[in-house]
Amino acid sequence: MKILFLIPMVLISNLVFSQKEYNFLISGTIGYRYTDDNSEIESSNFIQSQENLLQLNPAVGYFITKAIVVGIGFEYLYDKIKYDNYLYYNSMNKGFAVAPFARLYAPFGLFIHGEFDYGSSKLYLTGRAIPGPTGYISTSESYQYNKVIGFSVGIGYSIKVNEIIGIEPSIRYIGGKFNEKNPENDFTRKGLLMNIGMVCFIK
Secondary structure, X not given: OHHHHHHHHHHHHHHHHOOOOOOEEEEEEEEEEEXXXXXXOOOOOOOOEEEEEEEEEXXXXXXXXXXXXXXXXXXXXXXXXXXXXXXXXXXXXXXXXXXXXXXXXXXXXXXXXXXXXXXXXXXXXXXXXXXXXXXXXXXXXXXXXXXXXXXXXXXXXXXXXXXXXXXXXXXXXXXXXXXXXXXXXXXXXEEEEEEEEEEEEEO
16 A cells, blocks of 8 residues: 555656656647637526637746646637527637646656636627617627636657657646626636647746
8 A cells, every 4th residue: 555655656756757858849829619609698598609719829848857847828708609580690709818827747658737817808899780760779798808807738659759859738727717707798708628738948
């Protein structure tokens, strides 16, 4: 029983205290997800929708040990939702965030990634025109979210192209809270994101 406990402890100690192989990494990641019938806006009626979310994330990190990297990234998000049966027929969300992160490279190419996001975004809702006393009235609106707080955690695999270049597919779970000056317009986002990234390891 003691041996079973010691094996992971020795492995972790090896990862933490072993000599560094690299000093820095520079990476760029593209994330994408598509969802169907999963609106972020709640209504008394069912809303059928299709969402396309794109996320770009350049980052730079420093190896504090051979296996652990800490760093900071900059995140751009573009999220478009098409509604089939709703007052609005589509929404578009554009945002930017600063994203400090930590990453653990385990043996055999696996890695675990976690980050915290803080930024802002703007939501555009394109509405269907409705008849009014003097003609049709536009129902389009826009909201500014100056406080967006989020996170992502995930697992990936690092494929070495050569000594310094790697390709890193991963899957992450993302979550975020979008706060507007009127709390009634707040909303949350969560779900899985498929990512593909390229990384440069610098000695």
